[in-house]
Amino acid sequence: MIDTHAHLTSRFNRETGDIDGVDYVILAGSSFVDSIENIKLAKNDKKLLAGVGIHPQEVSKEVDEAINNLDKLLIENKNIVAVGECGLEYVDQIDKDLQVKFFEKQIELSLKYDKALIVHSRKATDDTLEILKKYQNLRGVIHCYSGGKKRIDQFLKLSREWYFGIDGNLTYESGLEEIVKFLPQDRLVLETDSPFLTPIPHRGEKNRPEYIRYIYQKVSEIWGKSIKDTENIIDDNAKKLFRIIR
Numbered sequence: 001m002i003d004t005h006a007h008l009t010s011r012f013n014r015e016t017g018d019i020d021g022v023d024y025v026i027l028a029g030s031s032f033v034d035s036i037e038n039i040k041l042a043k044n045d046k047k048l049l050a051g052v053g054i055h056p057q058e059v060s061k062e063v064d065e066a067i068n069n070l071d072k073l074l075i076e077n078k079n080i081v082a083v084g085e086c087g088l089e090y091v092d093q094i095d096k097d098l099q100v101k102f103f104e105k106q107i108e109l110s111l112k113y114d115k116a117l118i119v120h121s122r123k124a125t126d127d128t129l130e131i132l133k134k135y136q137n138l139r140g141v142i143h144c145y146s147g148g149k150k151r152i153d154q155f156l157k158l159s160r161e162w163y164f165g166i167d168g169n170l171t172y173e174s175g176l177e178e179i180v181k182f183l184p185q186d187r188l189v190l191e192t193d194s195p196f197l198t199p200i201p202h203r204g205e206k207n208r209p210e211y212i213r214y215i216y217q218k219v220s221e222i223w224g225k226s227i228k229d230t231e232n233i234i235d236d237n238a239k240k241l242f243r244i245i246r
């Protein structure tokens with residue numbers, strides 16, 4: 001099983017120790033500091049694979065400086081598998097222009113270095129799509145997909161290597177079950193978004209990568225397939241998306 005999106009850096013109070021029953025965990029980068037820590041974590045544990053990126057809540061006026069710093073990390077560290085999470089979040093008081101700039105620059109980095117792109121989009125699905133549509137040869141994932149059935153086709157049209165990330169809220173939101181039924185099986189990856197979005201039966205506690213198994217279990221029920229078959233399909237997707245060839 002592969003958890004394709006988790007935050008395990010110190011500011012998210014990661015518990016140390018081995019992660020049981022999980023083959024790989026992709027560490028989403030949400031700030032420059034987190035990105036550096038992701039790289040270090042990945043060097044010390046072969047299950048962990050590093051992403052580097054700036055979350056839309058972390059954008060600043062120093063666009064060029066921030067992007068150059070990420071660019072340097074990508075040059076200097078061959079173990080990075082993804083750029084992101086990056087994208088748009090239209091929730092609090094936010095500077096849309098800055099978010100767009102950071103998003104576009106990070107899309108360009110993912111293409112320049114041929115890394116998977118991890119996209120975060122909250123209350124901004126249409127604008128997110130409009131920006132992504134401007135690019136070709138994208139390989140990436142819309143993380144914690146919340147765009148509804150009607151936008152699935154538009155994301156699928158972005159590229160043949162575009163994936164949908166589904167989280168632990170699948171265990172308690174019936175609307176998401178419908179989405180999973182609707183998605184092509186070869187485009188689905190699963191993610192905990194630890195320490196957030198804890199699935200049933202641990203809802204209310206802090207989430208951890210081990211709990212990815214409850215999301216696999218739920219998908220196997222929805223698909224009417226064995227856990228083993230479900231795991232094979234989904235892990236194959238994640239390996240293609242992040243080019244995991246070990």
Ligand SMILES: [Zn+2]
Nearest residue numbers: 005028085193
């Ligand atoms: Zn995240």
